Amino acid sequence: MTETPAVAEAIETTKVSSHLHPEGSFRVEDHPVPTGREEIWRFTPLKRLRGLHQETALTGDTDTPVVTAPDGVVAELLGADNAVKGTSGFVPNDRISARAWEAAARTLSLRIPTEAVVEEPIVVTLTGTGTEDASATHAVVTAEPHSKATVVFRFEGSMTLADNVEIVVGDGAQLTVVNIDDWADDAVHVGHRHAQVGRDATFRHVDVTFGGDVVRHDTTAEYAGPGGSVEMLGLYFADAGQHIEHRLFVDHNAPNTESNVVYKGALQGEGAHTVWVGNVLIRKVAEGIETYEENRNLVLTDGCQADSVPNLEIETGEIAGAGHASATGRFDDEQLFYLRSRGVEENEARRLVVHGFFNDLIRRIQVPALEEELVATVEAELAKNVLKAF
Amino acid sequence: MSTLEIKDLHVSVATEDGDKEILKGVTLTIKDGETHAIMGPNGSGKSTLAYSIAGHPKYTVTGGSVTLDGEDVLAMSVDERARAGLFLAMQYPVEVPGVSVSNFLRTAKTAVDGEAPKLRTWVKDVNSTLERLDLDASFSQRSVNEGFSGGEKKRHEIAQLELLDPKVAVLDETDSGLDIDALKIVSEGVNRFREQEGKGVLLITHYTRILRYITPDYVHVFVNGRIAEEGGPDLADQLEAEGYDKYVKAGV
Numbered sequence: 001m002t003e004t005p006a007v008a009e010a011i012e013t014t015k016v017s018s019h020l021h022p023e024g025s026f027r028v029e030d031h032p033v034p035t036g037r038e039e040i041w042r043f044t045p046l047k048r049l050r051g052l053h054q055e056t057a058l059t060g061d062t063d064t065p066v067v068t069a070p071d072g073v074v075a076e077l078l079g080a081d082n083a084v085k086g087t088s089g090f091v092p093n094d095r096i097s098a099r100a101w102e103a104a105a106r107t108l109s110l111r112i113p114t115e116a117v118v119e120e121p122i123v124v125t126l127t128g129t130g131t132e133d134a135s136a137t138h139a140v141v142t143a144e145p146h147s148k149a150t151v152v153f154r155f156e157g158s159m160t161l162a163d164n165v166e167i168v169v170g171d172g173a174q175l176t177v178v179n180i181d182d183w184a185d186d187a188v189h190v191g192h193r194h195a196q197v198g199r200d201a202t203f204r205h206v207d208v209t210f211g212g213d214v215v216r217h218d219t220t221a222e223y224a225g226p227g228g229s230v231e232m233l234g235l236y237f238a239d240a241g242q243h244i245e246h247r248l249f250v251d252h253n254a255p256n257t258e259s260n261v262v263y264k265g266a267l268q269g270e271g272a273h274t275v276w277v278g279n280v281l282i283r284k285v286a287e288g289i290e291t292y293e294e295n296r297n298l299v300l301t302d303g304c305q306a307d308s309v310p311n312l313e314i315e316t317g318e319i320a321g322a323g324h325a326s327a328t329g330r331f332d333d334e335q336l337f338y339l340r341s342r343g344v345e346e347n348e349a350r351r352l353v354v355h356g357f358f359n360d361l362i363r364r365i366q367v368p369a370l371e372e373e374l375v376a377t378v379e380a381e382l383a384k385n386v387l388k389a390f
Numbered sequence: 391m392s393t394l395e396i397k398d399l400h401v402s403v404a405t406e407d408g409d410k411e412i413l414k415g416v417t418l419t420i421k422d423g424e425t426h427a428i429m430g431p432n433g434s435g436k437s438t439l440a441y442s443i444a445g446h447p448k449y450t451v452t453g454g455s456v457t458l459d460g461e462d463v464l465a466m467s468v469d470e471r472a473r474a475g476l477f478l479a480m481q482y483p484v485e486v487p488g489v490s491v492s493n494f495l496r497t498a499k500t501a502v503d504g505e506a507p508k509l510r511t512w513v514k515d516v517n518s519t520l521e522r523l524d525l526d527a528s529f530s531q532r533s534v535n536e537g538f539s540g541g542e543k544k545r546h547e548i549a550q551l552e553l554l555d556p557k558v559a560v561l562d563e564t565d566s567g568l569d570i571d572a573l574k575i576v577s578e579g580v581n582r583f584r585e586q587e588g589k590g591v592l593l594i595t596h597y598t599r600i601l602r603y604i605t606p607d608y609v610h611v612f613v614n615g616r617i618a619e620e621g622g623p624d625l626a627d628q629l630e631a632e633g634y635d636k637y638v639k640a641g642v
């Protein structure tokens with residue numbers, strides 16, 4: 001029989017070495033310029049990053065985000081050296097995040113005060129106006145204990161962007177962060193999001209990626225106490241030539257925590273490439289935890305590639321459950337037959353199936369204002385190609 | 391008027407060892423307003439006949455013809471067949487995750503009629519149809535066939551039959567796996583459909599049980615890809631007493 005660790009000792013202070021979790025560093029020089037052969041870079045088309053991973057100057061946040069914050073929320077644009085930076089415990093884990101950390105001239109801070117319940121979403125919109133000058137930005141979202149809020153980060157226009165977003169979810173807080181990459185076709189975005197989830201807190205991250213030429217998101221979460229819950233939902237749609245990459249890491253470093261990761265993607269058109277890497281680490285201390293991760297890809301046309309890599313590293317067997325699923329497939333002929341046997345034309349039947357594929361996920365987002373928009377966006381993406389292709 | 395005419399139909403499927411002929415010359419005419427029962431043992435080719443009429447891509451017609459009111463059904467795509475007035479209630483209805491029953495029914499109705507149904511009467515029609523089939527109001531918000539019990543799937547098929555209102559319905563073992571209450575509910579739905587002017591029904595079944603609630607005009611015994619015997623409703627009683635043995639032996 002194993003002894004249950006006392007809660008006070010439950011949070012590990014010393015890092016264990018894990019192949020899923022290489023040591024990070026704030027120093028750019030600790031991260032050599034990647035060659036593309038490294039495990040974390042092997043899927044990414046480095047040539048299309050416009051030097052974000054090399055030396056390209058990150059001339060700073062030339063484009064100021066538009067912030068709509070309801071009453072009760074404190075939104076401030078602070079200096080790069082403000083103490084709020086780094087409060088999530090984030091340590092850059094690759095060269096681009098280290099460069100962005102160093103280069104970002106300001107820190108956007110969004111703070112939801114203790115016990116505040118904010119119904120309307122806080123919306124941060126960044127509209128790029130050109131790809132020539134690469135930018136770096138930094139944001140920190142702090143949901144103080146027992147607060148409740150939804151924050152939406154929306155990216156539009158043309159841009160070459162490296163950004164870091166830190167998220168601190170206080171004890172008992174409920175925070176939803178939505179990231180929408182609705183870029184123009186030429187945008188390059190390499191982003192890192194890191195959440196520290198407090199005791200009995202609930203954190204949901206919703207990542208919607210439609211636009212851009214290359215979009216690569218690292219989304220990571222760890223716990224600051226037992227009983228926290230993390231849900232990461234993702235929805236992506238890659239068109240011809242587009243590269244969309246999601247790398248996720250949930251670090252179960254506290255007991256009785258939960259994580260649930262579901263990403264769904266569709267691919268259409270020559271050269272559409274998606275990557276999903278879902279890493280979960282269950283540390284020795286993390287007894288009684290429950291985790292599930294799932295990635296499903298729907299390949300709509302020839303010439304697409306969907307890479308899907310779930311990794312689960314378990315250091316204790318004393319858990320409530322751990323599982324993962326990954327599937328990449330084409331249209332299900334039986335589904336199409338069933339719909340068509342009811343008179344529905346082939347194109348319309350395909351549209352319905354894709355709509356349903358994403359709808360399952362959209363229904364779980366639970367931000368009503370967003371649901372309609374996402375359904376419409378899926379429809380618009382479909383209109384681009386699926387209906388034409390057949 | 392609606393006449394489904396099947397003449398000398400030969401159908402094969404692709405298997406690992408090459409094409410395998412499953413239907414070996416099926417001839418059957420369902421005239422205006424008639425209900426025909428097809429009874430046969432498992433594996434005799436009943437579903438193959440149903441799927442071939444509906445146009446499932448897995449089955450290849452190698453000979454014969456199928457016409458609906460003189461129109462060549464085999465030349466039509468799957469959805470054209472449905473729009474021409476054919477309906478197949480499937481033995482194993484397919485799950486379509488994320489697509490609600492209400493969205494599905496409305497899309498199908500719009501496709502079959504060539505125009506969207508009038509919203510107010512449509513919602514009423516859907517609700518009363520579901521209610522008659524003992525499906526509660528929340529049913530229309532569920533994903534098509536996902537997590538449905540066996541009975542719910544079959545009742546949902548019959549709800550579609552009633553709402554889409556085809557000319558000829560092919561019901562493939564709609565009775566299988568139903569308890570007696572559900573069987574009665576489903577039979578009542580089929581009978582409501584049949585009471586209308588000129589509707590044809592091809593009722594495929596393995597058991598005689600459903601024929602107590604839906605009285606066919608003709609009964610066909612189906613064995614080894616062919617019709618082995620034809621008769622009136624009393625042929626079903628004879629099958630109930632004697633089983634398929636004598637036909638299976640004769641057919642081999």
Ligand SMILES: Nc1ncnc2c1ncn2[C@@H]1O[C@H](COP(=O)(O)OP(=O)(O)O)[C@@H](O)[C@H]1O
Pocket residue numbers: 403404405410412430431432433434435436437438439448
């Ligand atoms: N895809 C297939 N490959 C090989 N054999 C098949 C295939 N589909 C059906 N069959 C065979 O065809 C025969 C008839 O099947 P089916 O039409 O489903 O019969 P029934 O509905 O009367 O039970 C069976 O012997 C079955 O094994």
Ligand SMILES: [Mg+2]
Pocket residue numbers: 436437438481562563
């Ligand atoms: Mg069958």
